[in-house]
Amino acid sequence: MKSISNRFYLDYNATSPLAESVQDWISKGDFSFGNPSSAHQTGKKAKKLINETREYLYSLFDVKEDDFHLFFHSGASEGINTLVRGFFLNAFKNQKQADYYFFDTDHSCVVNQREEIKAFGHDFYPFPVDELGMPKIDQIKKGKHSCGLLNFTWVNNESGVVWPLYKALEFKEKLGCAVHVDSVQSVGKIRDWNKLESDLDAYTFSAHKFGGMKGIGFSFMKKDFPYECFVRGGGQQAALRSGTENVMGIYSIKLALEDLQRNQNFDETEFVHREFESWLLSKIGDKGKIAGYGNVSRNMTTTYLVLPGNRSDIMMTALDLAGVEVSAGSACSSGILKPSRILKGMGFSEKEAGEGIRFSFSPTFTKEDLPALFEKLDKVLSKYL
Numbered sequence: 001m002k003s004i005s006n007r008f009y010l011d012y013n014a015t016s017p018l019a020e021s022v023q024d025w026i027s028k029g030d031f032s033f034g035n036p037s038s039a040h041q042t043g044k045k046a047k048k049l050i051n052e053t054r055e056y057l058y059s060l061f062d063v064k065e066d067d068f069h070l071f072f073h074s075g076a077s078e079g080i081n082t083l084v085r086g087f088f089l090n091a092f093k094n095q096k097q098a099d100y101y102f103f104d105t106d107h108s109c110v111v112n113q114r115e116e117i118k119a120f121g122h123d124f125y126p127f128p129v130d131e132l133g134m135p136k137i138d139q140i141k142k143g144k145h146s147c148g149l150l151n152f153t154w155v156n157n158e159s160g161v162v163w164p165l166y167k168a169l170e171f172k173e174k175l176g177c178a179v180h181v182d183s184v185q186s187v188g189k190i191r192d193w194n195k196l197e198s199d200l201d202a203y204t205f206s207a208h209k210f211g212g213m214k215g216i217g218f219s220f221m222k223k224d225f226p227y228e229c230f231v232r233g234g235g236q237q238a239a240l241r242s243g244t245e246n247v248m249g250i251y252s253i254k255l256a257l258e259d260l261q262r263n264q265n266f267d268e269t270e271f272v273h274r275e276f277e278s279w280l281l282s283k284i285g286d287k288g289k290i291a292g293y294g295n296v297s298r299n300m301t302t303t304y305l306v307l308p309g310n311r312s313d314i315m316m317t318a319l320d321l322a323g324v325e326v327s328a329g330s331a332c333s334s335g336i337l338k339p340s341r342i343l344k345g346m347g348f349s350e351k352e353a354g355e356g357i358r359f360s361f362s363p364t365f366t367k368e369d370l371p372a373l374f375e376k377l378d379k380v381l382s383k384y385l
């Protein structure tokens, strides 16, 4: 049962609660507090937890240590900034200009680097998507330079639209560039979340999206990826990202992913999502729309509902009071809601882009939870229809 104190937390794309195994581990208080770079037993104990996690991740994602580096950072915003800036700084140092490719619907940690990249003398190219949230293939055009980096978002955080990795391979070929895959929203939310393409160049994940701790994430990066280290210091993690490692956070990644592997039931998740959307569609009739509906390539946990004529923040507050926690789209640090860039990218008007609410389910939400959820939703949505 995923309702906590008779409340439904349906904002898993923003963040997830700690996995039970992580909570148990924390409550035991049996931590290795040592500095993993220290040569004594206490330091070695901490290092062992990092090494166990590294081995587990290489094996889980079937990635070869000979081909890819693996490094930990404070989460995907840092990881993606590090990889993108590392790439363009490397080009700059080698007196090369390069092209930064991304999509209008990418996360702000991808998009908001564009001006900085330009300040280093490079160019950027934002590509559009269609109304189903898929890339507009005919508008994907090579930039001026022979060197470039594309960000490819595997699962969109707002719409839940999934871009299969073979498309990233096609774009890589067409643009002749390196590809970084923003993999933050894939874990547990699509069936093949641990099947990476070894011909793509880098992948970034964030632990708080799948039951690990906040402030920790990891990236796989091809060994020949042009990269200048961004966080410099004592040379930890093979000098890819300096700083004393967040050992507890790192180990929470392993515990949370093991938990997910044990508990996920994709058939159930898919069933719940289908039931939820068919209930929602029959409730809203022609008064609203689910973004990207009709696209067969959407994930099993996200539904972005647009109800024209109703402001997102007002609907969210009413749902919150009724015990259903959702968001307007991506979590916003200022608390001030702006029209969704993702909805606009998918062809919704400026006004409609401020009239969406995103339901994002836990991959372990069960069908037993649905009747109570429908009862709560029914009362609130009826006011807006």
Ligand SMILES: Cc1ncc(COP(=O)(O)O)c(C=O)c1O
Pocket (backbone or CB within 6 Å): 013, 014, 074, 075, 076, 077, 078, 107, 109, 153, 155, 156, 157, 182, 184, 185, 206, 207, 217, 330, 331
């Ligand atoms: C697709 C995507 N990329 C990147 C991020 C940034 O992740 P973090 O919160 O770990 O910085 C998020 C977080 O919402 C996301 O959904």
